[in-house]
Amino acid sequence: MDLTYTPKQNAFRAEVRAWLADNLPSEPFASYDSREGFEQHRAWEAKLFESRWSMVMWPAELGGRGSDLIEWLIFEEEYYGAGAPMRINQNGQLLLGPTLMEFGTQEQKQRFLPRMAESLDMWAQGWSEPNAGSDMAAITSKAVLDGDHYVINGQKTWSSRANFADWLFGLFRSEPGSTRHHGLSFIMVPLNTPGVSIRPIKALNGKEAFAEVFFDDVRVPVNNLIGTQGQGWHVAMATAGFERGLLLRSPARFQSTARKLVELYKAHRVSADRDPGLRDAVLETWMCAEAYAMSAYYTVGRLSRGEQIGAESSINKIIWSELDLKMHETAMRILGTRGELVTKGASAGDAAGWLEGFLFAQSGPIYAGTNEIQRNIIAERMLGLPK
Numbered sequence: 001m002d003l004t005y006t007p008k009q010n011a012f013r014a015e016v017r018a019w020l021a022d023n024l025p026s027e028p029f030a031s032y033d034s035r036e037g038f039e040q041h042r043a044w045e046a047k048l049f050e051s052r053w054s055m056v057m058w059p060a061e062l063g064g065r066g067s068d069l070i071e072w073l074i075f076e077e078e079y080y081g082a083g084a085p086m087r088i089n090q091n092g093q094l095l096l097g098p099t100l101m102e103f104g105t106q107e108q109k110q111r112f113l114p115r116m117a118e119s120l121d122m123w124a125q126g127w128s129e130p131n132a133g134s135d136m137a138a139i140t141s142k143a144v145l146d147g148d149h150y151v152i153n154g155q156k157t158w159s160s161r162a163n164f165a166d167w168l169f170g171l172f173r174s175e176p177g178s179t180r181h182h183g184l185s186f187i188m189v190p191l192n193t194p195g196v197s198i199r200p201i202k203a204l205n206g207k208e209a210f211a212e213v214f215f216d217d218v219r220v221p222v223n224n225l226i227g228t229q230g231q232g233w234h235v236a237m238a239t240a241g242f243e244r245g246l247l248l249r250s251p252a253r254f255q256s257t258a259r260k261l262v263e264l265y266k267a268h269r270v271s272a273d274r275d276p277g278l279r280d281a282v283l284e285t286w287m288c289a290e291a292y293a294m295s296a297y298y299t300v301g302r303l304s305r306g307e308q309i310g311a312e313s314s315i316n317k318i319i320w321s322e323l324d325l326k327m328h329e330t331a332m333r334i335l336g337t338r339g340e341l342v343t344k345g346a347s348a349g350d351a352a353g354w355l356e357g358f359l360f361a362q363s364g365p366i367y368a369g370t371n372e373i374q375r376n377i378i379a380e381r382m383l384g385l386p387k
């Protein structure tokens with residue numbers, strides 16, 4: 001594979017870099033797990049959209065640039081390299097967006113995709129239920145067809161930022177008497193519909209990062225169904241593939257953290273070198289981030305030849321989540337007791353952000369399907385081991 005960038009790709013990189021240099025917010029936003037921070041991030045998303053940086057791979061008529069995957073990787077490298085704000089409409093833009101492009105009707109695409117690109121609609125994912133997490137086929141929330149509406153009853157949980165979002169997409173049991181992955185439907189629900197109530201849940205960092213969502217005779221028009229009624233599992237598996245695959249967590253995010261880790265190590269070298277193995281841990285994670293980036297370029301090459309990622313997306317998910325954990329653990333070892341301080345602003349110095357990142361990294365092996373489940377998928381579908 002030729003890893004030399006073309007002049008067009010170099011020009012693209014220069015354009016992204018220049019735009020970010022001119023437009024990055026001067027002060028960090030509040031946490032996106034607060035209403036204030038959520039709205040700041042939404043406004044930033046709109047600004048990205050205005051200059052067609054929100055969804056570079058989407059076509060021009062949807063506000064994108066029609067970029068290919070290599071340009072997307074370049075965009076991500078520049079975006080994370082510049083320390084730009086986290087993207088917070090990923091449930092919409094990266095999961096539901098591609099799902100609608102594949103399974104949505106023309107009317108649904110026109111209605112939802114442009115608003116999603118601009119983040120006028122922020123999306124939450126409603127799959128997990130109290131007794132249906134890893135075993136998603138155990139979903140019991142119901143959607144009963146009543147004329148031209150579904151009537152939804154039940155409960156979803158762990159729905160990231162559902163307490164701030166505008167819409168939720170989820171799986172609901174629509175075929176009476178059906179079991180497991182049969183008889184489920186993929187439905188989009190406006191969260192301001194009467195009968196929806198939302199109870200925030202605090203994450204490890206004390207912020208209301210997710211929510212339980214209760215549905216009590218919630219009426220949703222049938223044209224909010226994606227795909228065929230009762231065939232939602234098939235649609236959801238495609239969405240899950242987008243989540244574990246390349247798009248949700250681009251290597252650039254981890255390369256940027258790895259570079260910060262190297263800087264942290266260099267600044268604390270004298271004390272850090274007293275801990276045998278710390279330098280190796282820094283080096284190992286930096287190399288892993290670089291290797292993940294190389295493997296992403298390799299995957300992009302394969303995808304552009306029309307190949308599929310399939311079950312290999314499970315390998316990606318394990319790599320980035322375990323890498324993120326290891327990098328943050330290493331940073332905490334370097335910082336020692338200072339790492340445990342909840343610090344903000346200038347007084348935090350080089351400890352800023354590491355504790356927050358460390359706490360969030362704990363969840364990487366859980367969300368988007370736990371790593372144990374990913375290992376099951378690799379064992380069964382890639383290695384052909386018995387169930």
Ligand SMILES: Cc1cc2nc3c(=O)[nH]c(=O)nc-3n(C[C@H](O)[C@H](O)[C@H](O)COP(=O)(O)OP(=O)(O)OC[C@H]3O[C@@H](n4cnc5c(N)ncnc54)[C@H](O)[C@@H]3O)c2cc1C
Nearest residue numbers: 125126127128133134135158159160363366367368370372
């Ligand atoms: C930060 C974060 C954000 C999230 N956001 C969302 C969201 O927006 N929307 C949403 O719907 N959900 C969301 N979730 C929920 C997430 O998808 C679930 O937590 C996850 O699927 C695991 O389900 P569970 O919590 O019910 O654990 P369980 O499924 O009960 O698993 C408990 C433990 O048993 C293991 N286990 C279970 N089954 C097997 C098996 N067959 N083989 C081996 N080990 C097994 C698991 O790996 C885990 O370690 C989020 C979770 C987190 C942490």
